[in-house]
Amino acid sequence: MLYPPRRILEDTNAPPKFGSPKDIANAIDELKSAFTGETGAQELVNTKVSTDPDDLHTHGFSENDHFPGMSPSVVIYPSTTEEVATIVRIATKYKVPITVYSGATSLEGHYRAHSTGGICVDMSTMDRIIAIHEEDSDLVCQPGARWMDINEILKEKGIPLFFPIDPAPGATIGGMLSTGCSGTNAVRYGTAKGEWFLNATVVLPSGEVIKTRRRSRKSSAGFDLTKLFIGAEGTLGIVTEVTIRLAPLLPTTVAVVQFPNVQKATEAVADVLNTGVGIQCVELVDDIFIDAINRYGMSARKYPVADSLFFKFQGPTPASLKETAKIVKAVAERHGGTGFQLARTKEDADALWADRKNAHYAGLAIMPGAKGWPTDVCVPVSKLPQLVYETKRDIAAAGLLSTIVGHVGDGNFHALILFKTDEERERTKALVSRMVKRAIALDGTCTGEHGVGIGKKEYLVEELGEGTVQLMKTIKKAIDPLGIFNPGKLYPDDSPSQGKPGEDH
């Protein structure tokens, strides 16, 4: 069969019309009978197809963000690619929106259901490691596998490799791919948009199953379709199997150093990276974050309250780590760095790094009872000091409080803005909007690693331009002509003045 079938193509220019409540009810009935299996056993249906209200609520709500909850009509727990294809065919038949859920660590409302409800596909039970190719440094797994579990399993098996993309702890491979995520290791290993996802098996909106690429590390056989699904946030298909590349697990150690200000710290980082020493991570934290860590009470240390850098060094031998520490200390001191501390033992390194990693909970603890609005932006590295300076001034002027933590080697930073009342939440929202516009004005992006979801979609035209966003929509329409894959996420809403496609303006 040619893709896409004509009956779908005919709808290409129509705005999405989703199924009615009756269509959704029919889709659920059909899903139930599809998942009964040959035995017709009701228990099997109940574990695979859920309309339990608590289950629906869990799948349409997140503690991590502040967008209104929106429950799906049904949650399905598939086990195989074929089952996902069945779900997609039924969703297409009844034009029912279809949204994927896995680690639930997203921060921008990515897995909220559509306002008409729809089907939530929970991939968390598709979490198997299918093959480990140690000799090729790659691994094949299902999308619900968690990166931390994968690294733990490799360690248990005595395989000295790891997957270096490190977003939030509970994140799954499928969610990481779909968000185009990264983390503290990006300064050394790059992001999900680099070359860590070798291929993906995807169920397309047509119900067809494709594999984007083979398993060789490189290929120049045309444009790489794997990349199309990285950052597509489930709007172009459902990923059901992934091959990821692994990196050698190397000895590391940790150091911390204080600076007079963010400008000096950022300049030091640029110089450190240019020396070519083994830097696995370099994290900027501001004075407010340090104060939060000191008060949080989980650390044996009391840090000087100043803008600081946490480094994780990596190298093949203890001698190389020592050399790196010596070089970094000298560069830092040339830029006004003080109090350089290198971890004395492995335990000490772990403790230092844990202090950095406690950012979220330490940040929340500085205002008991407050909620935190997490957000991230990214700019060319040299613009980071200006962005941080102006943002901190703006936060203070707005009468709000926020810690700032930055993946400074990439020009990426996170704020966790604290609020208690509805009025403060609105002030926070406005503050985030100004921060995003400031980042875009500095040739940056509305999100370095959290993705667009609901929260950032209004900024895409300002960041990328109308033509670029239209090209994204053209591709979306060609692949998902019914518009049922995670509707309302990523792409900016059409403005009423845009009219219908095909009309001249």
Added chain:
Amino acid sequence: MLYPPRRILEDTNAPPKFGSPKDIANAIDELKSAFTGETGAQELVNTKVSTDPDDLHTHGFSENDHFPGMSPSVVIYPSTTEEVATIVRIATKYKVPITVYSGATSLEGHYRAHSTGGICVDMSTMDRIIAIHEEDSDLVCQPGARWMDINEILKEKGIPLFFPIDPAPGATIGGMLSTGCSGTNAVRYGTAKGEWFLNATVVLPSGEVIKTRRRSRKSSAGFDLTKLFIGAEGTLGIVTEVTIRLAPLLPTTVAVVQFPNVQKATEAVADVLNTGVGIQCVELVDDIFIDAINRYGMSARKYPVADSLFFKFQGPTPASLKETAKIVKAVAERHGGTGFQLARTKEDADALWADRKNAHYAGLAIMPGAKGWPTDVCVPVSKLPQLVYETKRDIAAAGLLSTIVGHVGDGNFHALILFKTDEERERTKALVSRMVKRAIALDGTCTGEHGVGIGKKEYLVEELGEGTVQLMKTIKKAIDPLGIFNPGKLYPDDSPSQGKPGEDH
């Protein structure tokens, strides 16, 4: 204006119908008047719009491959993005095929004109560096800029940064992006498909100009449209400006070591890479290549005739390079490596590396008067020994001669098969076909870094599957509904049995 305009969308399902000779003549007239400028000066037209037969021949022929020459109807030398947009609008108006030419180093017939002729856009005069952001380690340039020139200019300016993607010496940034290329540095820095191209300005088939992304190192603002044009071989738009990321220029040195066979050498490479020492390149060469280098007469050395590895080490300090050499030597010897030689001086390192880099001409020199058919395939690293072993046996059985050079850290290797007669050329072609099928059967790709062009397009369905290729075609059709952008390249031809889109099979 919404993209794509309705008049183009109407053609979506029709097979491409290109302009008649009369349409081409009209397009050339219109191009000439568009490029006269306000002064109407004929000299300006002549430097920008050429129908000189020699010029047409040069732009439709390549010494690097063995596909039939095919000249364009006209060659245009634009200077700006706006001029490229003008060319695209005229090509669209008359449905004239449009192909881009720049470094002319491609090996698979990428810039051959269409059989009906058409417009060749020569970007080699759009070769300016527009901005160097040393503090951000990035650089903005036009697509005709050559990577070696860029690195030379950075060196002259005393900026200790470089662009690490290193294909053939004359390759341009635009061609490198469009081919999804790589080179010897890929084992350390990855490929063009990684994170080295931060953004691209592209003239779309609609004539609209977009910029794919901003300049920050990271962004998770949706799927990355830059990636769509990487490896698209000019079939989705014309790249007119690019921001590339730069890496710190580090001290390097070179070593060579012999092995009993390819299997042992490949195993040594895997172990070396897992130690985490600074390897910038690791190149496998076979015994026939070593014999060729010894006979070629450009080297002061006589190498032992054996399968060998050339290493380029990199590190922040002389001490780190020494440590790396010591570790690599020990690992190599554990795998049967002998005669490990580390360059004694910088000049010695350059001489050693030049011997590896002379692969093409040394390879040709072993059979005076012969032509070489260059090709590349790539497989998971552990499959490389089997692939090389079977391929060498196949070459011998076919009564042909070829050197083999491999980017072994990535599982990628090149053959340069020598032939003199037409009959030998046909035998070579059949040999290449068997090599490709062997690579695909080992979960690899028909091309690791040369791209598809004309030469490899017949293998894409076997490699990627019908559905994946159809998805590529769906995207192509949505973006270039007239099918005039570099027709006949990259996408496999529709087989007659496929019928027209919309028909059921």
